[in-house]
Amino acid sequence: MKNAVIYARYSSDAQKETSIDDQIRDCNKFAADNNYRIIHIYRDDCVSGKTDNRDQFQQMLSDSAKELFETVIVWKLDRFARNRNESALNKVKLKKNGVKVVSAMEHIPDGPEGIILESVLEGMAEYYIYDLMEKTTRGRIGVALQCKHTGGRPLLGYKVNPDKTYSIDEYNAETIRQIFHMYATGSSFSEIIDEMNRQGRKTASGRSFGKNSIHELLRNERFIGIFTYNKIPSENGKRNSHASKPKDKVIRIPDGIPAIVSMDEWNTVQQKMQKNKHTQARYKAKIEYLLSGKIFCGECGGAMVGQSSGSHEKYSYYECSTKKRLRTCSKSNVKKETIEAAVINYTIDYILSEEFRESLVDLILQQDDERQKSARLITGLKEKIGQNQTAKDNIIKAIEAGIFTSTTKEKLEALEAESDLLNSQLLEAETMQSPTYTKEAISVWLSKIATKARKSESGNKFLLYSFVSAVYVYDDGTVKILYNLGNKEQKIALSDLNGAGDRT
Numbered sequence: 247m248k249n250a251v252i253y254a255r256y257s258s259d260a261q262k263e264t265s266i267d268d269q270i271r272d273c274n275k276f277a278a279d280n281n282y283r284i285i286h287i288y289r290d291d292c293v294s295g296k297t298d299n300r301d302q303f304q305q306m307l308s309d310s311a312k313e314l315f316e317t318v319i320v321w322k323l324d325r326f327a328r329n330r331n332e333s334a335l336n337k338v339k340l341k342k343n344g345v346k347v348v349s350a351m352e353h354i355p356d357g358p359e360g361i362i363l364e365s366v367l368e369g370m371a372e373y374y375i376y377d378l379m380e381k382t383t384r385g386r387i388g389v390a391l392q393c394k395h396t397g398g399r400p401l402l403g404y405k406v407n408p409d410k411t412y413s414i415d416e417y418n419a420e421t422i423r424q425i426f427h428m429y430a431t432g433s434s435f436s437e438i439i440d441e442m443n444r445q446g447r448k449t450a451s452g453r454s455f456g457k458n459s460i461h462e463l464l465r466n467e468r469f470i471g472i473f474t475y476n477k478i479p480s481e482n483g484k485r486n487s488h489a490s491k492p493k494d495k496v497i498r499i500p501d502g503i504p505a506i507v508s509m510d511e512w513n514t515v516q517q518k519m520q521k522n523k524h525t526q527a528r529y530k531a532k533i534e535y536l537l538s539g540k541i542f543c544g545e546c547g548g549a550m551v552g553q554s555s556g557s558h559e560k561y562s563y564y565e566c567s568t569k570k571r572l573r574t575c576s577k578s579n580v581k582k583e584t585i586e587a588a589v590i591n592y593t594i595d596y597i598l599s600e601e602f603r604e605s606l607v608d609l610i611l612q613q614d615d616e617r618q619k620s621a622r623l624i625t626g627l628k629e630k631i632g633q634n635q636t637a638k639d640n641i642i643k644a645i646e647a648g649i650f651t652s653t654t655k656e657k658l659e660a661l662e663a664e665s666d667l668l669n670s671q672l673l674e675a676e677t678m679q680s681p682t683y684t685k686e687a688i689s690v691w692l693s694k695i696a697t698k699a700r701k702s703e704s705g706n707k708f709l710l711y712s713f714v715s716a717v718y719v720y721d722d723g724t725v726k727i728l729y730n731l732g733n734k735e736q737k738i739a740l741s742d743l744n745g746a747g748d749r750t
């Protein structure tokens with residue numbers, strides 16, 4: 247069971263609005279059906295879309311950092327934000343804390359354009375936040391260089407002194423020593439977890455230990471006194487210590503903080519982990535069919551399903567389901583490696599093309615009328631401020647020319663008051679406006695997606711999920727790819743692309 251919270255909002259703007267209690271009832275039902283444990287309900291009872299005084303929403307965002315829940319359930323996604331851009335920004339903020347948003351009433355983004363838009367806006371918001379964070383991080387690096395605490399919860403076994411330096415928290419340091427010692431002397435993860443539970447020992451977030459938390463502790467160099475600090479946040483937002491970070495992005499200062507674990511014990515543990523990794527890898531041969539659900543037989547239209555005649559990808563292929571079940575289709579099987587590499591490589595080239603970029607920019611601008619509305623509002627306000635200034639200037643000129651009556655004074659005061667109001671409205675409109683995604687920013691983001699797809703399986707998955715809608719494979723060796731954007735059909739010959747896979 248996963249821990250979840252409910253966020254409900256009553257909007258006074260909507261004419262016929264589902265009451266907040268009805269929303270919560272639907273969310274509770276959804277939670278029960280989907281195995282979520284509700285630990286808290288946040289409700290903003292009467293909120294107009296304009297003022298956006300969503301106290302409970304802000305509370306929920308800041309609570310998400312405490313790692314008490316993994317999911318936020320909303321009745322409909324429009325409860326969560328006023329527009330797609332804001333929704334993307336908030337989702338990314340939650341994602342950084344390992345929390346995702348699900349809707350009790352809607353399950354799939356609306357249509358292929360919905361999928362691509364959601365992916366792009368979330369990706370861009372991530373890029374935008376990342377950029378912001380990099381700026382604020384510069385200040386923190388200065389603090390980090392003195393081996394001081396830079397914020398957040400300190401690592402298990404340490405406490406933060408008033409001057410922000412670290413010292414050892416004896417009780418929890420003992421937890422760490424026991425975990426290292428047990429592993430070094432041959433205990434399994436399960437045995438360590440059982441022993442920790444027996445003694446009632448907890449992780450830094452106050453939870454029971456799991457395999458992942460033990461694994462992460464055993465790899466953490468801070469326990470031998472090396473102060474480490476990541477200059478940039480990890481890419482998917484989660485504190486993922488499995489991904490190796492580029493060396494120049496990490497500050498490492500040996501003897502920067504007090505050590506909890508001895509060097510000997512540390513070395514034994516690392517060697518053992520290395521050895522176990524190799525043994526585990528041999529069993530871990532689950533094959534993932536990346537095109538599953540998207541690949542179809544061009545001859546009969548049936549879905550093609552992943553098959554394997556061994557535990558290695560080399561012997562895996564996609565087979566027409568009609569052929570498999572009814573034997574009425576004679577489509578030959580397609581090798582998994584070949585077709586996946588072809589589709590991925592073709593898609594990378596396609597999303598990097600000028601044509602695709604143009605249509606993506608169009609889509610974002612076109613769909614995003616909220617942003618256009620606020621842009622129009624800002625332009626309108628600036629115009630009014632200009633007019634107000636001119637009117638004031640004219641009165642002042644009149645005063646200078648000696649024309650001064652009680653009406654001129656009143657007029658000037660009224661204009662001053664109007665000017666104050668307009669300026670505060672402008673400030674509000676500007677701060678509410680979501681980030682501008684320029685064509686350049688979109689290009690940079692697309693290049694990042696392409697690089698990621700060339701390098702990693704998760705990059706491949708993201709690429710296929712976001713951009714590819716269907717792949718048809720024909721017996722003459724051609725492949726038709728349908729994309730989520732622009733009803734574009736690409737017909738390619740598989741034979742031309744056989745070599746393409748080698749490029750990666």
Ligand SMILES: [Zn+2]
Nearest residue numbers: 543546566575
């Ligand atoms: Zn078929």
